[in-house]
Amino acid sequence: DAGVTQSPTHLIKTRGQQVTLRCSPISGHKSVSWYQQVLGQGPQFIFQYYEKEERGRGNFPDRFSARQFPNYSSELNVNALLLGDSALYLCASSLGGSDGYTFGSGTRLTVV
Amino acid sequence: GQQLNQSPQSMFIQEGEDVSMNCTSSSIFNTWLWYKQDPGEGPVLLIALYKAGELTSNGRLTAQFGITRKDSFLNISASIPSDVGIYFCAGQLKGGAQKLVFGQGTRLTINP
Numbered sequence: 001d002a003g004v005t006q007s008p009t010h011l012i013k014t015r016g017q018q019v020t021l022r023c024s025p026i027s028g029h030k031s032v033s034w035y036q037q038v039l040g041q042g043p044q045f046i047f048q049y050y051e052k053e054e055r056g057r058g059n060f061p062d063r064f065s066a067r068q069f070p071n072y073s074s075e076l077n078v079n080a081l082l083l084g085d086s087a088l089y090l091c092a093s094s095l096g097g098s099d100g101y102t103f104g105s106g107t108r109l110t111v112v
Numbered sequence: 113g114q115q116l117n118q119s120p121q122s123m124f125i126q127e128g129e130d131v132s133m134n135c136t137s138s139s140i141f142n143t144w145l146w147y148k149q150d151p152g153e154g155p156v157l158l159i160a161l162y163k164a165g166e167l168t169s170n171g172r173l174t175a176q177f178g179i180t181r182k183d184s185f186l187n188i189s190a191s192i193p194s195d196v197g198i199y200f201c202a203g204q205l206k207g208g209a210q211k212l213v214f215g216q217g218t219r220l221t222i223n224p
Contacts, residue, residue: 004154033211042115042200042214043155056211090154092212100145101212103154 002026004093004104012110013081021076021107025093031055032074033101034066035090043090049074081111118201118215125191126223133199133218134185141203144177144184145212149198158199159186188220196222 005024013019025032031050035043045058049068063079072093078085088108092101118135125131135144143162147155159170161177161184168175174187184201198219202212 045211100157100160
């Protein structure tokens with residue numbers, strides 16, 4: 001079975017641009033979460049979606065948005081990119097209970 | 113953003129030595145998780161703890177969920193070169209967004 005897949009793996013954008021990151025959860029997993037990991041830090045929670053509904057949002061500005069599709073895949077959108085948005089963006093999926101999340105390999109976003 | 117206090121930040125040990133790292137929080141968590149992250153990859157779940165006082169092993173790894181539910185430790189016995197990487201603790205609250213709150217990580221380096 002495929003694990004959590006994220007695309008693209010690497011991305012370079014210019015300040016002010018918009019970016020869309022994509023995530024496909026493990027088959028059968030209905031919960032998808034997004035995390036931002038700045039170099040040298042632990043991941044920070046951005047969003048959680050379960051059954052296509054937003055279940056939680058971290059302390060991130062409104063420039064960050066996400067959605068989950070009927071097939072449980074998800075997109076993270078970031079508008080008006082800032083240099084500080086440069087990070088590894090991780091997607092994690094779970095069955096939806098209190099079980100541990102399985103993470104993808106992430107998308108490395110560099111804003112120049 | 114919110115993070116757990118994880119220590120030590122880095123460790124330099126000889127192959128074969130035992131390793132111990134811990135995580136503390138001012139908040140109570142219902143679940144404690146330990147992840148390992150290799151360069152260019154997402155975190156991989158090592159051990160999940162669901163009950164206060166629980167002691168769980170996974171091969172050479174042993175982790176405990178503190179009685180106060182505000183702390184956890186991870187021990188690695190007889191370290192080997194493939195143990196090199198960054199170890200993260202994460203706490204999870206039950207209900208709501210079920211977001212993970214991560215520590216800052218412990219970077220483990222092993223001298224052969």
